[in-house]
Amino acid sequence: MTLNLTINGVRVEAEEGESLLDVARRNGFEIPSLCHHEAVAAYGACRLCLVEVTKGGRKKLTTSCNYEVLGGIEVVTESAAIRRHRAMVLELILAEAPESATVKALAAEYGVTRSRFAASGAGEDRDGCILCGLCARVCAEVVGANALTFRKRGDNRQMGTPFVEEPQTCIACGACAWVCPTSCVGFDEQNGERKVHRWKRSLPLAKTEKGHAFAPQFQLFHFRKLAKLEADFYKKAPGER
């Protein structure tokens, strides 16, 4: 069913079940976010995608990523109050990830160039992680490896591996590093090994018949299992598979 709503006074159409963030962005309205990715379900943790929604005469501030659009709502994506709250959220985040180019650039857009809060000082060392949970969600929802998880709660919250050990189900695919908004995971390939630094995972790479390393053996095993491929699938050249 097609729904009609307005965003910043402009009438737009949306399908039932769509998120407000998706609808707004599709129509060219910019809304910042750090914990959202199209590949995974909305989570609502970073609080940057705040917008103002008026429904039945009642106005409220809400995150747009996990807000399913309704017909007749009026949405405002930028206001003095929204900017003020986003700036404060960015100041909090900047203190956790002062080195992140993405965070720095976004903060600057909201006039935040330095954070008044002391450098991290959290219960656990976060090392640039802003606890958006994207790595773990991609790992669970897209990759299916379930190698990462949140631990503890409140200001002691941490993202990491079960039992703080090398994650046994990690296939070193690098999806976590790819989606990380602050680039704090770290990922490289050297000497026939792929390493995911933050999780202390390293896996030997499989080689082609000509000796070129191309992917971790464990990753290929995982893919073969997921896609029910033949045992020698990756041995063959792409054209012969």
Add this chain to the structure above:
Amino acid sequence: MTRIGKASELAAYRAELLKKRPADAKVVAVCCGTGCNAYGAQKVYAAFAAELAKQGVKDWALRSTGCHGFCERGTLVVMFPEGMLYQRVKPEDVAEIVEKTLKGGETLERFLYDDPVTGEKHRLEHEIPFYKHQERLILGQNGQLNPESIDDYIALGGYLGLAKALEHGADWTLEEVKKANVRGRGGGGFPAGKKWETCRNAKSDKHYVICNADEGDPGAFMDRSVLEGNPHSVIEGMIIGALAIGSDEGFIYVRHEYPLAVKRLEQALVEARGLGLLGEKILGSSLSFDIRINRGGGAFVCGESTALMASIEGRVGEPRAKHINTAIQGLYNKPSNLNNVETWANIPLVINRGAEWYTSIGTKGSTGTKIFSLVGKVNNTGLVEVPMGMTLRKIIFEIGGGIPAGRKFKAVQTGGPSGGCLPAEKLDLPVDFDTLWNEGSMMGSGGMIVMDDRTCMVDVAKYFLGFLKFESCGKCTTCREGIRRLHELVTAVTEGRATEETLQLIEDLSETVEAASLCALGTTATNPVRSTLKFFREEYLAHVKERRCPAAVCKTLIRYDINEKCTGCMVCAKRCPQKCISGERKKLHVIDQSKCIKCGICLDVCKFDAVEVK
């Protein structure tokens, strides 16, 4: 145990019970609630059992009951039918009480309550100011029944509300609850009838009814006392709710830290099933409904509805956005009606005695009574149940007996960590949902912490922020980082490291935490800091501008000194854990500031007012 096959047979069952227990039966009721248990109530109960047998007393029955509320004076022993109250009873007193009072009819003066203000002694429970001004609709039954006996509950009229609801049907029941305007006692104050209706109207093959017994506010224990003292009242409320909503399955989510409540609930469920009050075809009607107990691990955030439901489902107890509320999409994505313990306990009363009667109690907007756990710097601590709309002053000074040791009242914190602190000029406010909310505090689940002039309000704000930063689930930035940073900033104030800019930052950050957090834990977390900043700004400024803590609490900003009133008695020097007080006998003593840890023991032990704190 035989099942009661029809609603009408319940009255007959009750009539049989009442024959065996006439209204003038002599009963010694020993409070075995959590507070009295801590005083050794179990031993007092055992001593009564032994002495009654030893002295051959046949005309007195003995009853172990739930919490009577007056925890300050435990162990409490009430003698019915007259209602004489003996307080602070110890096991070694029991032989004398049995011999002289139960057998001899003599009143033992030393066990009577003596008013700390007037010095007057009171014999009867209901004459004591602590009880006199209360209206104990919910808690009142606690003293009259054994929580492990369903017959006790039925004898007092229990499950008659359910029978009446079954007789009149679901529509009538829902209307009655709506008319009574019962508002949620868990903190939100949302009208229960409205929530029930939303849930019932949500189309689904399954509807759940849930009781939130994850009481977690520091100092609050009213839900615990209801569950431990009168579990059937909650169960009956839930069954009535299930009828009105059309549910066949219920959950009670109760803290693992309340083992006695869990035990009593389990037992109550078994007894209720045995009588056909729970399970298939309740009282022979078409209603089938059963309840399961789900124990929580003690995370404060699991009292939040969506986190609680996630936890029942076996997932991590983290809240989710409530764009669609849980009455429509809750547990396992099915319509789920969640109310707190006290709300459920109110339901049988509403049905039994009617909405009209119920709305005659309390105020127009907030009907009925509310239980508060009155704690802190107040003479009579304990659980008090009062009609909504009673002033703070009456609760604190008449029921609570005022501030101990002649100190001055400074503030009252209502609503737990999410509530605010109100100063003396707000004492005449009526306590109801809306008034407190408009003053920047809240009713919450009923915590009421009284503070005297030796309390530092900045320190109070720091305490609650410290509690919440640890209890936040940590999912969203504003709650996790925001509360942590607020705690950091307020700590800086208490340590004299802050400026007026810090206060501005506290206010700005509070505004964002309130506006942008995912669940109510975050959106209300700033109430303690904001309300203290609003009502006690001078005190913040003293810390910031003068590096001074007026209440002499913040350790970094205070020092202890000994003045010329010192007689050289040497008591402080002996008691000082740091051994940093020196001086000869009968000569002025001196504190070595470099070693002093500001524990305040010297101040407490000095009999000559010679220790000063500044």
